[in-house]
Amino acid sequence: MPLNIRTYHELAEPDRSGLAAQIGAQRRRVAERLAAVGRVVAVMSGKGGVGKSFVAAGVARALAQGGRAVGVLDADLNGPTAARLLLAREARLTIAGDAVLPAAGAGGVKVVSMDQLLEDGQPLAFRGPERESFVWRGALEAAALREFLADVAWGALDVLLVDLPPGLQRFTELAELLPAPPATLTVTIPTAESRDAVRRALRAALECGATPLGVVENMVGGPFTGSAADDLAAEFRVPVLARIPWHPTPDTWAGLAGRLG
Amino acid sequence: MKFLCVECDRQMAFEERRLPGDGTLAAAFRCPQCGRVVALLTNPMETQLVASLGVKIGGRTIAEQPLETVRGMVATGKGDAFDEAGGQADGRTGGPDEAGGQADGRTGGPKWSAEARERLARVPGFVRGMVKRIYADYAKQHGIAEITPAVMDTARSELGLEGM
Numbered sequence: 122m123p124l125n126i127r128t129y130h131e132l133a134e135p136d137r138s139g140l141a142a143q144i145g146a147q148r149r150r151v152a153e154r155l156a157a158v159g160r161v162v163a164v165m166s167g168k169g170g171v172g173k174s175f176v177a178a179g180v181a182r183a184l185a186q187g188g189r190a191v192g193v194l195d196a197d198l199n200g201p202t203a204a205r206l207l208l209a210r211e212a213r214l215t216i217a218g219d220a221v222l223p224a225a226g227a228g229g230v231k232v233v234s235m236d237q238l239l240e241d242g243q244p245l246a247f248r249g250p251e252r253e254s255f256v257w258r259g260a261l262e263a264a265a266l267r268e269f270l271a272d273v274a275w276g277a278l279d280v281l282l283v284d285l286p287p288g289l290q291r292f293t294e295l296a297e298l299l300p301a302p303p304a305t306l307t308v309t310i311p312t313a314e315s316r317d318a319v320r321r322a323l324r325a326a327l328e329c330g331a332t333p334l335g336v337v338e339n340m341v342g343g344p345f346t347g348s349a350a351d352d353l354a355a356e357f358r359v360p361v362l363a364r365i366p367w368h369p370t371p372d373t374w375a376g377l378a379g380r381l382g
Numbered sequence: 383m384k385f386l387c388v389e390c391d392r393q394m395a396f397e398e399r400r401l402p403g404d405g406t407l408a409a410a411f412r413c414p415q416c417g418r419v420v421a422l423l424t425n426p427m428e429t430q431l432v433a434s435l436g437v438k439i440g441g442r443t444i445a446e447q448p449l450e451t452v453r454g455m456v457a458t459g460k461g462d463a464f465d466e467a468g469g470q471a472d473g474r475t476g477g478p479d480e481a482g483g484q485a486d487g488r489t490g491g492p493k494w495s496a497e498a499r500e501r502l503a504r505v506p507g508f509v510r511g512m513v514k515r516i517y518a519d520y521a522k523q524h525g526i527a528e529i530t531p532a533v534m535d536t537a538r539s540e541l542g543l544e545g546m
Contacts, residue, residue: 124388132384137396140383143437150446215465216511221448238508243458249433250405250426257427260434264451267436272448 150271152300154220157277158192161303162334162381163295167322168315169287172339172365173197173308176377177284178206178227179369180306183378185228186371189279192223194269195234196295197286198262199245204234212237220274233273235265263294270298280381282306289325302330306362306381309349310340316349323357334381335362342366383439385420387413394420399440401539405429409439443541444519453512461507466514492521493528501531516541 155161164177177193184191195203204210204224209232212224223231235245247254247261275281283303285291296302305326309319323333336357338350341364350361363377385394394411397419401407405426412419422439424432432439436451447453453464494502498517505513520537521529 125391126388127386127391129384132386132393134393134395136384136393137441138383138437138439139441140435140437140439143442144435147436213463213465216448219445219448221464238452238456238459238463240458240460246457247455248457249430249455253427257430257434260431261451261455264434264436264455268449268452272450 147267147271148298148300151267151298154271154273154275155281155300158275158281159279161281161283161299162306163283163285163292163303163326163331164306164308165285165292165322165326166287166308166315167289167318167320168309171308171310171315171319173287174202174206174284176306176308176337176339176365177282178203179365179374180377180381181207181230181280181282182228183371183374184280184381185230187375187378189378190277191228192231192275192278192281193226193233194273194281194283195232195236196266196269196283196291198235198265200286201234201236201239203284204232204236207232209234210236214238217274219272221272223273223275231275231278233269259290262291263298266291266294267298289322292322292326292331293329296326296329296331302332304332304334306334306337307353307359308337308339309353311338311345311347311349313347313349316347316352319349319353320356323353327357333357333359335360337361337363337365337377339365340367383422385411385422387416387418389418390415394418396440399539407432407439438541444516444523447512447515450512453509456508459506459508463508464511466511491518492526495528495530497531498529498534501534 164173166173174197181191181193193203193207195201207226207230209224209226214224214237215222223233224237226232239245247258249257283295307319307323309315327333336350336353336359338361350364354361362380363373365373387394390413392413392415394413397410397412399407399409407424407429409422410419433455502510502514517529517534517537520541521533526533
């Protein structure tokens with residue numbers, strides 16, 4: 122005689138573990154912490170080495186100089202550079218009650234980065250069984266991103282820029298953690314190779330519900346040639362917000378900040 | 383994750399959690415009707431995966447700490463990355479200071495035995511402040527006046543500090 126086994130959803134008695142409720146509480150914590158943040162902007166690209174962090178730092182400083190309250194969350198956990206670019210790398214993060222206070226970087230930009238937490242020269246490594254780390258490492262990195270959103274006292278900000286690593290994985294995690302999909306500032310260099318990689322990432326971001334603000338073309342006027350920004354702008358019907366030369370001036374960044382509003 | 387006592391057709395209730403210290407985890411569940419107890423035993427990889435999600439089997443009994451997963455799981459963190467001195471904005475109790483002193487009498491926090499202080503001093507600096515707060519909160523919640531290694535062991539298991 123077959124066993125009568127009810128299914129998971131048929132068991133409705135109170136469950137002390139409440140794992141789903143714990144996950145729900147984590148999401149609420151993110152929403153509550155970001156309630157006073159006007160806009161979350163993901164600085165992204167499908168390509169590595171195009172200068173996402175450079176652009177994020179430059180525009181953050183310009184926005185702050187224009188009187189905006191700005192935060193930068195460095196979501197590149199394995200290759201963090203935003204804190205250095207914003208002169209906040211050596212800052213100690215203060216624990217205050219149930220939150221961590223972000224460091225004050227250049228121009229008063231609030232910064233949190235894994236770079237502030239790791240020993241010099243050490244990779245991001247986690248405690249735990251070394252074997253099968255591919256099973257849990259991604260979950261731990263997603264948890265770190267969640268805590269950078271939920272446990273940092275970002276306070277009232279006009280803009281929180283999230284500096285993403287190359288690829289799309291972290292963007293997907295970010296979009297799922299936020300109460301609403303973020304806006305995106307997409308960075309490319311002029312080459313066709315960059316264009317093709319960025320195209321995939323931008324398309325996937327749109328499928329996640331992201332609002333594309335436009336394309337920034339970096340490293341213009343040097344050895345890289347092509348029309349990546351114009352091609353992407355035409356294809357996705359978004360503006361080219363800025364073309365950043367090899368040696369940008371404060372006016373370059375102010376212009377980009379002005380176009381972001 | 384739920385457990386069903388098939389014979390009684392009743393959902394089993396979480397009873398107890400144990401962390402033997404070898405990376406594994408044991409969680410016991412009891413049938414409210416027949417009293418039968420079964421234990422869920424996870425291997426280190428499974429235990430790690432649960433810890434990675436930032437959830438506690440058996441539920442949370444004290445509030446989540448800021449950057450709990452980062453501080454608890456990162457192995458290459460700087461010992462002085464955090465400034466805990468300003469960390470009492472919510473009136474939490476402290477514990478021995480970084481130099482290993484006694485509890486701060488102004489906060490009414492629990493005392494720490496010499497053995498507990500020694501043990502705390504062996505915790506990596508990156509996570510020490512959080513561990514200190516967790517044990518102090520646990521002691522306060524349970525009316526424990528002095529934190530000893532035995533209290534720390536009990537708290538660690540009860541609070542489900544997987545991965546720490």
